[in-house]
Amino acid sequence: MDKINENIPKSKICELSDDNILIQLKKIFREENDILFLCHHNADPDAVGSCVALKYLASQLNPKGKFRISADSVSKLSRNILNEIGERVDIELYPKLPDTVFIVDTASINQLKVNFEELKEKEVILIDHHKKTDLADICKYYIIKEDYPSTSEIIAEIFKELNIFPPKNVRTALLCGIVYDTKHLKLANSKTFELISYLIKDISFQKILYLLSQESDVSKRTAHLKACSRMEIREFDKLRIALSHVSSHEASCAKTIVSIGADVAFVVAVRRKRERLELVQDVENMYLSMCILVI
Numbered sequence: 001m002d003k004i005n006e007n008i009p010k011s012k013i014c015e016l017s018d019d020n021i022l023i024q025l026k027k028i029f030r031e032e033n034d035i036l037f038l039c040h041h042n043a044d045p046d047a048v049g050s051c052v053a054l055k056y057l058a059s060q061l062n063p064k065g066k067f068r069i070s071a072d073s074v075s076k077l078s079r080n081i082l083n084e085i086g087e088r089v090d091i092e093l094y095p096k097l098p099d100t101v102f103i104v105d106t107a108s109i110n111q112l113k114v115n116f117e118e119l120k121e122k123e124v125i126l127i128d129h130h131k132k133t134d135l136a137d138i139c140k141y142y143i144i145k146e147d148y149p150s151t152s153e154i155i156a157e158i159f160k161e162l163n164i165f166p167p168k169n170v171r172t173a174l175l176c177g178i179v180y181d182t183k184h185l186k187l188a189n190s191k192t193f194e195l196i197s198y199l200i201k202d203i204s205f206q207k208i209l210y211l212l213s214q215e216s217d218v219s220k221r222t223a224h225l226k227a228c229s230r231m232e233i234r235e236f237d238k239l240r241i242a243l244s245h246v247s248s249h250e251a252s253c254a255k256t257i258v259s260i261g262a263d264v265a266f267v268v269a270v271r272r273k274r275e276r277l278e279l280v281q282d283v284e285n286m287y288l289s290m291c292i293l294v295i
């Protein structure tokens with residue numbers, strides 16, 4: 001690959017408004033025929049949506065290229081979305097790395113099952129919205145926008161800047177990523193809404209919400225109901241503390257109990273060899289989740 005702009009400081013390269021990064025991205029997609037887009041462990045809708053969109057962008061700019069998305073696992077919600085939009089993520093540990101690797105929505109190397117020594121030899125491009133870590137040091141380029149609620153918004157903005165309007169399935173994937181990472185828009189800012197209105201043409205928002213609500217399986221819903229039916233409520237210093245027990249899904253049960261009004265929920269799951277205690281407390285809409293393992 002041409003090395004122009006190599007000496008631009010990376011801090012500058014990470015500014016999306018800087019045309020150079022867009023020029024570089026276009027150049028990479030046009031010239032590299034083999035690119036791997038890597039998602040973090042248990043890839044969530046933001047990681048998957050971002051990768052699906054980047055892969056589309058690459059294939060638009062280089063129809064002959066070989067582009068694929070890989071993760072060591074994907075979440076259940078992400079699987080629903082992939083089925084809906086007819087896309088795939090290869091599930092694999094330690095994938096074979098081509099010369100160019102994009103790491104997407106991932107802050108730390110610990111979230112990836114890749115050969116780090118091999119990765120360091122490759123041309124790595126990181127696109128993320130988490131706090132910058134030393135993962136950025138091994139990257140040739142990175143776009144890290146810590147103030148963005150989702151990586152999908154960074155990708156949507158790239159499309160906008162490049163004046164390429166993505167097809168419906170790609171926009172659906174990006175919208176799912178945005179809505180998921182903004183916790184159903186609770187963390188959205190004015191730019192989020194601008195990008196949603198750009199992406200949502202001919203897409204029903206209810207459909208996006210539906211795709212993101214298919215997580216609860218029967219056993220989880222049963223556990224929620226049992227946790228609520230067994231709940232004891234104590235008051236302590238004006239805090240409503242709920243105590244309950246289930247045999248599985250204790251973290252999800254604790255979150256559910258907090259969501260229906262408890263200030264603190266302790267849900268214990270008793271298992272064969274260990275006892276897991278989940279404490280979830282709602283602190284100004286922030287969840288603090290703590291688990292204590294007792295062998």
Ligand SMILES: [Mn+2]
Pocket residue numbers: 046047105129149150151181
């Ligand atoms: Mn994310």
